[in-house]
Amino acid sequence: MFWISDGFRVTIEKATLSGDSKTTLVTLTGVWWLSARPNGITLDFSGNRLYWVDRRTRRIESVDFNGNNRQQFKTLSFPINPYDILLYSGVFYYSDQNSQSIGKIDIATKQFLGSYTGLGASNVLRLAMFSPLRQPTGIYLTKK
Numbered sequence: 001m002f003w004i005s006d007g008f009r010v011t012i013e014k015a016t017l018s019g020d021s022k023t024t025l026v027t028l029t030g031v032w033w034l035s036a037r038p039n040g041i042t043l044d045f046s047g048n049r050l051y052w053v054d055r056r057t058r059r060i061e062s063v064d065f066n067g068n069n070r071q072q073f074k075t076l077s078f079p080i081n082p083y084d085i086l087l088y089s090g091v092f093y094y095s096d097q098n099s100q101s102i103g104k105i106d107i108a109t110k111q112f113l114g115s116y117t118g119l120g121a122s123n124v125l126r127l128a129m130f131s132p133l134r135q136p137t138g139i140y141l142t143k144k
Helices: none
Strands: 002-005 010-014 023-028 038-044 049-054 059-064 071-075 082-088 091-096 101-106 112-116
Touching: 002 038, 010 038, 010 049, 038 091, 049 082
Parallel strands: 038 082
Antiparallel strands: 002 010, 010 023, 038 049, 049 059, 059 071, 082 091, 091 101, 101 112
């Protein structure tokens, strides 16, 4: 499992599902009220990378699953205020608090693909995606 620890020292961490082998992947430095503020994380299983979106820097960045090879993917243009991010079928979806919309970016080309607007007066924050394509395959045992 992966998570963001948002305190005096902002980190992105991982551990096994039992809570063992806790490891810090990214430490974001600076005075806490001026430092980076990652809000959402998503996993790219085919590329073995963890991506996050930062609401203060407006950047999408990534590291591999061991916390190495940090890369800046894209800086979102002002006045976008990103809150969460997810990756599905080669497209990043991010929520924008300012416009109350969900934007889309192609992972291969880094091109903006448009956005879902007109979502009403809702406060668009967290994103989640369900698809049979994202569910693990395997053998299921049934009782006879």
